[in-house]
Amino acid sequence: MRNPDIPDNELERLQALHALKILDTEPEERFDRLTRMARRLFNVPIALVSLVDEDRQWFKSCFGLPVKETGRDVSFCGHAILSDECLVIEDATKDSRFADNPLVLDEPCIRFYAGYPLKGINGVRLGTFCIIDDKPRTFSGNDLRDFEDLAVLAERELEAVQISTLDELTGITNRRGFNILAEFSFQMCHRMHLNLSLVYFDLDKFKAINDSYGHQEGDEVLIAFSCLLSKELRESDILARLGGDEFAVLFTGANIHQTKRTIERFQQALDTFNANSDKPYEIAFSYGMVSYNESQHNSIEALIDHADKQMYARKKKQAR
Structure with missing residues (x-):
C-alpha cells in the first residue's frame, strides 16, 4: 500500500x-x-x-x-x-x-x-x-x-x-473568513513552534477621498490597495479586508524581520503606483506589526488587538 x-x-x-x-x-x-x-x-x-x-x-x-x-x-x-x-x-x-x-x-x-x-x-x-x-x-x-x-x-x-467568507468588493478574505483562518493558523503555529506575525493596516485620509471624489473612487482605492499588497505575499499568507479601510495580513512561518521586508517591498510598489497614477491623491497607509510571543499572546484575538493598537499609535504620531 x-x-x-x-x-x-x-x-x-x-x-x-x-x-x-x-x-x-x-x-x-x-x-x-x-x-x-x-x-x-x-x-x-x-x-x-x-x-x-x-x-x-x-x-x-x-x-x-x-x-x-x-x-x-x-x-x-x-x-x-x-x-x-x-x-x-x-x-x-x-x-x-x-x-x-x-x-x-x-x-x-x-x-x-x-x-x-x-x-x-x-x-x-x-x-x-x-x-x-x-x-x-x-x-x-x-x-x-x-x-x-x-x-x-x-x-x-x-x-x-x-x-460567505470572501469580501465582495476586493475578492479577498473578509472578517469572518479571516477569523476562521487566523485561528487555525495560530493553533498550528503554536503547536509546531512556528513563527507567526500579523500586520494591521489602515488607509490614511480615506474618508477625505470618499468625501471629495465619491464612494466609487473610494472602492477603486480599496481594490488597488488589496491587489498591490497581495502581489507581495506568499500563498500561505492570509490577506483580509476586515471592514471599511482596514486590512490585515497573517504571516505564518515568518519572523518579524521577514515581515518587515515584505512591508518595505509593498511600500515601494505603492510608491511606484502613486507616481504613475493620474489621480489627484495618493494612497497611503498606517500599520501595526507584531510577532507572536507565547507569553504575551494567548489567543489570536490578543495578537490582533496588539497590532491594532500599534497601528493607531503610529497613525496618531503621524498626525501630529
Missing part, C-alpha cells in the same frame, strides 16, 4: 478547507441529493462527498458506509486530490497503490473507485465527489462525463459555502 502524497500547497489547502467551517457539520440535502443520484445512476452501494483534512477524510455526505470519516493515510481520496483529473480505479486488487489497503482487504472491500477532485474558488483541491463498488467494473467515456457533471454540481455547492 502507498500512502497518499502531501500536496505542495498543503497549508493553503488546509486553510481554505477550514475557512469553510463545514467539517463535522450535519448532513445537508444539497449534497445528499447528489450522492443519492450518483448511487442510482451508477448502481453502486457507496457514494460520498469527502473532504480531506490534515490526517483524516471526513464525509459531508455519505451513503453506504456506517462511518463519518477514515484515516487520510488509507484514503483513496487522498490520492484523488493530487490531480485535477478524475481518479478511476477499476480493480483495486490489481493496483499496487491499493491492493493491500485495509479498505480493500476488509470492509467495505473496495474494488472500484471513481473520485473527482472538488476545488474551491481559489482553485485548491479540498476533497472529492466519489463512488465506490465492492465489485470490479469498467468506466466508459459516457460514464465519466455523467459522473463529472454531478461532481461539478457538488463543487458549486462548496463554492457557495466559500463565498
Whole structure:
C-alpha cells in the first residue's frame, strides 16, 4: 500500500478547507441529493462527498458506509486530490497503490473507485465527489462525463459555502473568513513552534477621498490597495479586508524581520503606483506589526488587538 502524497500547497489547502467551517457539520440535502443520484445512476452501494483534512477524510455526505470519516493515510481520496483529473480505479486488487489497503482487504472491500477532485474558488483541491463498488467494473467515456457533471454540481455547492467568507468588493478574505483562518493558523503555529506575525493596516485620509471624489473612487482605492499588497505575499499568507479601510495580513512561518521586508517591498510598489497614477491623491497607509510571543499572546484575538493598537499609535504620531 502507498500512502497518499502531501500536496505542495498543503497549508493553503488546509486553510481554505477550514475557512469553510463545514467539517463535522450535519448532513445537508444539497449534497445528499447528489450522492443519492450518483448511487442510482451508477448502481453502486457507496457514494460520498469527502473532504480531506490534515490526517483524516471526513464525509459531508455519505451513503453506504456506517462511518463519518477514515484515516487520510488509507484514503483513496487522498490520492484523488493530487490531480485535477478524475481518479478511476477499476480493480483495486490489481493496483499496487491499493491492493493491500485495509479498505480493500476488509470492509467495505473496495474494488472500484471513481473520485473527482472538488476545488474551491481559489482553485485548491479540498476533497472529492466519489463512488465506490465492492465489485470490479469498467468506466466508459459516457460514464465519466455523467459522473463529472454531478461532481461539478457538488463543487458549486462548496463554492457557495466559500463565498460567505470572501469580501465582495476586493475578492479577498473578509472578517469572518479571516477569523476562521487566523485561528487555525495560530493553533498550528503554536503547536509546531512556528513563527507567526500579523500586520494591521489602515488607509490614511480615506474618508477625505470618499468625501471629495465619491464612494466609487473610494472602492477603486480599496481594490488597488488589496491587489498591490497581495502581489507581495506568499500563498500561505492570509490577506483580509476586515471592514471599511482596514486590512490585515497573517504571516505564518515568518519572523518579524521577514515581515518587515515584505512591508518595505509593498511600500515601494505603492510608491511606484502613486507616481504613475493620474489621480489627484495618493494612497497611503498606517500599520501595526507584531510577532507572536507565547507569553504575551494567548489567543489570536490578543495578537490582533496588539497590532491594532500599534497601528493607531503610529497613525496618531503621524498626525501630529
